[in-house]
Amino acid sequence: MxxxxxxxxxxxxxxxxxxxxxxxxxxxxxxxxxxxxxxxxxxxxxxxxxxxxxxxxxxxxxxxxxxxxxxxGQSRSAQLSDLKSELTKLESIVMDAMSAEFAEGKLITHCMNTISQEKLDAVSKCRAQGMSRKEASEALCIPQTTVNRL
CATH class of the missing domain: 1.10.260.40 (lambda repressor-like DNA-binding domains)
Structure with missing residues (x-):
């Protein structure tokens, strides 16, 4: 289920x-x-x-x-024990980082600047070899929309 x-x-x-x-x-x-x-x-x-x-x-x-x-199908005590253990583990790793994602109680937005020079060079190389955008997308395993944007 x-x-x-x-x-x-x-x-x-x-x-x-x-x-x-x-x-x-x-x-x-x-x-x-x-x-x-x-x-x-x-x-x-x-x-x-x-x-x-x-x-x-x-x-x-x-x-x-x-x-x-x-x-x-766990018992409540087993479920709570697992949850307590997982929360303890995550708190030590995640809580400070989560707090850093907020400023004055508001979520900080990050710009999506994921274009790396490496991706740009790889797309340029594929295009120089005469590949279509679709072929470059498949060869580089990146979405065709990313190839189009680059």
Missing amino acids: SLQEALGVALRVLRTIHHLSQDDLHCFADAKHIHSIEHAKIGISLEMLEGLATSLGTPPLAFIALGTKFQS
């Missing part, structure tokens, strides 16, 4: 427990969209997960934990 399926089932069960219809969640999506999520036909965005979980009285993390617990 996929996490998408487990989250869909969790949504359906929580909605049913709260005696809500799919139409009752119309402020997040129409009933057809909710139905598609509950039947794992489509995934759920983080924004929608946050809104739906909150409207069902469940913190988003608990909603995800419920889905992953059902998916993995």
